[in-house]
Amino acid sequence: MGQMPRWADVVLVPLICLLIAFLFCGVLIWSIGQSPVQALQIMVSGSLGSTYGWGYTLYYATNFMFTGLAVSIAFQASLFNIGGEGQATLGGLGVALALLYVPWPHWSLALAGAIVGAMLFGGAWAFIPAWLQAKRGSHIVITTMMFNFIAYALMNYLLVNVLRPVGKMDPASARFDKLTYLPKLGDILGLVGIPFSNKNPANISLLIALACALGVWALLWHTRLGYALRAFGKQEKAAVYAGINPVRITLYALMLSGGLSGMMAINSVQGEAHRLLLNSVEGAGFIGIAVALMGRNHPFGIVIASILFGFLYQGGSQLALGTTIPREVIVVLQALVILFTGALPYMVQKPLERLFVRRAV
């Protein structure tokens, strides 16, 4: 069987998958009596037409970068961490505890504390399934999925019974101190003279997410641990034979993954809500799966895919404001992207391979 050029595998396959998903959604929008072209126009102008829209796009993208990197680092070790949702929920708890109970003198120190809290709690929530998989052989997908629900119940309990301020009705923690608020992206870009709207939640977490992408890339391809992780993912038996400890790799991969998922909370909890809400994750943990698949499991691909999904999410909410098309069209699109890139890759890849091989002959 002939090989496709690498650029086709990396760029063309995801693009074709995306195109098919878009086509399906276009037909769906058309079938409910709306105009797909108009819908796309509203989405583009609402999310990319102003710096205000861009801010929201980048805010969502920041969440997806964290969760996408989290899913991909586990994927590299051939582990499917479906528990990003729960790990990000616990990460939110870590951020909230760090910000509520420590009097931070400056936002930068608060951010450092919040990052530690997020990584500790998110990582710990991933540690239990990882340990159970490595030591007891329970299936990682099922356990992490169960831990999503357990995390939700735990958060519900804590917010209603423990963290809720006296006299308040809604299940949410108290507000954080104003000193812990993160600088907005608009302020940062203003320093270098770029005018950018400040009325959106995009904040410094975006830069941290980008740094994390770089860090994950360096870790995976330029360290001993990254090599062990990828070797374990490619061929478990060979890796073990080469002296790689499977228990340790499973624990490391999953805890890194959980820690990254948890980091999402510095954007959504510290950066946007300024308090801990019941559903602070809002499905970003699951979108991480789509992002990791779309980004071909590579940190740089994930950054691009995150921005794409950020655009889709912001565009989707604009759609709900401007037309009668429900924003759940985006959920359908997301499902189709997961389906085509993750579950049906051969459907696109095989014909494409044949095309390239025929041209080469």
Place this chain on the structure above:
Amino acid sequence: MELASFLQILDSTVRLATPLLFACLAGLYSERAGVFDIGLEGKMLVAAFASAAASYATGSVWIGTLAGIGAALLFAGIHGLASITFRGNQLISGVAINFLASGLTVVLGTSWFHLGGQTPALTGGMRFEDITLPFALENTVANQGALRELSLIPGIYSRVISGHSILVYVALLMVPASAWLLYRTRFGLRLRAVGENPAAVDTAGVSVVGLRYAAVAITGVLCGLAGAYMSMSLSAGFLREMTAGRGYIALAALIFAKWRPWYALMACTLFGLLDAVAIRFQSIDVGVFVIPVQFTQALPYILTVIILAGFVGKAIPPRAGGEPYVKER
């Protein structure tokens, strides 16, 4: 606790366990044939929507049921295509199916009925009627007083066993039927074999692909019934996200039952009971400490994690589960 509320909890246990049982048995067929299915939730949801929509449009609960089965079969077909024909990742396909159902039901529901994603309330012949078994007191307004007066045994008969829709009894019948089909027929033997060692089945000249598609189709039909029960019997119409994680609980029950039909009945009854208790009581005071309702809600998941880890018994999945079958070349 007084008898009346005890019977009431048992009654809602039966009602809440039924969709779990359908979905759990659905997953049983698929996973026993070696196709992992975490898309039970999505198939239930899309079936609940299709049944309610078709039943509202035609006024017939039976056409509604057929529509539900059809929708779930379609989704099962996508899963089969991805995991059997195209040898994709079965877990990812399941995730995609859950999202597809969650998005599609809201998009179509909002644009068809303009009620923010739900269908109009179903009335009369659009819903399943409750069946009163022979010698049981019918559950009517006039009979409420008499029903409360019943002692334990007649009370259980009239209030817990009798007075459910036909689908409850179908679900219960599916348990012995599945046990018989899986353990006493040639089809069942082959189905179990294809989940353990597909190569052996292939060598015997039986189609692995055919068997797996058959299993996935049975899964679709049962998920369709689960959804139809949700929207046309348990509730009177479709609400967005109405399955509310029941597909995952069913999956947990399947693991808890170690992929066996009779154990599935027990696991689903237990999880149904937990659900009924969580709805009836907010927190349970056991004297020394208080069990918060959130703990009762999380208990099915916690129990599943414990059993999966092998701390109490050991749940071993079918050996070829999750792996697409590739004929040797």
